[in-house]
Amino acid sequence: MSMSLFCCPLCAAPLERGQSAYTCPNGHCFDIAREGYVHLLPANRKHSKAPGDDKGMVAARNRFLDKGYYAPLRQALCRLALERVGPGAALLDSGCGEGYYTAGLWGALGVAGREPRLAGIDLSKPSVRLAxxxxPHGEFAVASAYHLPVADGSIDLLLNCFSPLALEEFRRVLRPGGWFFYVVPAADHLWQLKQVLYDTPYPNQEQEIPYEGFVYEDVVPVEHWMEVPGADLADLFQMTPYYWKTPREGAQRLAGLDGLRVKAAFRIHVFRREGQACASGRAMI
Structure with a gap:
């Protein structure tokens, strides 16, 4: 048995990880799936039968990311982590998806001899399974960002990449002085794709908001151009929210292209947690 970064979603007690299950001192038990993840989303917090991204979207994103199209973003996150995170740090990826960025941080810190502890959560079971x-050395759970199964003040670096912004929970789980990397699309992210899909595309809204409980340290731009052939273009489309709200005509225009030159543009908002550690010992709000 080994102590886990996760805590019990039912009673907030610490969890221990065994060969086949996570257990807490109060007798709650959560089986570990064959792929290595655990389900820590209580039934009364599920808003649908299969919450989160479906298998098709997850597979498309996995294929696209594994070809390196967003590698500059992953490299920038690794550089920022290496500058800020010391040995033995606890990392949490909230909305980890299939683990592409999580794996980047794990690898970079491991090569540097930092030996981090790593956990990731996502609502999507297909995503967590891939992560x-x-x-294999990380911990992954089907769970909600708004009810993180993680103890107060236990995380040194929290990554949130294109995922729900659960600020109260992020404040709770980050230790004072801990880091929060918040990745969002820039105004012109995938603009050329949107021009094909929509008759009147609009830019993404960009904001710099000083969130309560956090010190705003930096906004790091990451921008590059991608030559995306037709098959990969279909995956890019399916992994974005546009896939669900694009008129049929726009989707047909995209399907007729052999490829497209597209700009990827991101902003990494870097925050540091301020204030005192919570003394409640509770892991859930």
Whole structure:
């Protein structure tokens, strides 16, 4: 048995990880799936039968990311982590998806001899299944960002990449002085794709908001151009929210292209947690 970064979603007690299950001192038990992840989303917090991204979207994103199209973003996150995170740090990826960025941080810190502890959560079971396969030494759970199964003040670096912004929970789980990397699309991210899909595309809204409980340290731009052939273009489309709200005509225009030159543009908002550690000992709000 080993102590886990996760805590019990039912009573907030610490969890221990065994060969086949996570257990807490109060007798709650959560089986570990064959792929290595655990389900820590209570039934009364599920808003649908299969929450989160479906298998098709997850597979498309996995194929696209594994070809390196967003590698500059992953490299920038690794550089920022290496500058800020010391040995033995606890990392949490909230909305980890299939673990592409999580694996980047794990690898970079490991090569540097930092030996981090790593956990990731996502609502999507297909995503978490892939993440657990990608990083067998990490811990991955089906769970909600708004009810993180993580103890107060236990995380040194929290990554949130294109995922729900659960600020109260992020404040709770980050230790004072801990880091929060918040990745969002820039105004012109995938603009050329949107021009094909929509008659009147609009830019993404960019904001710099000083969130309560956090010190705003930096906004790091990451921008590059991608030559995306037709098959990969279909994956890019399917992994974005545009896939669900694009008129049929726009989707047909995209399907007729052999490829497209597209700009990827991101902003990494870097925050540091301020204030005192919570003394409640509770892990859930």
């Amino acid at each position: 657990a396969r990608r990083i």
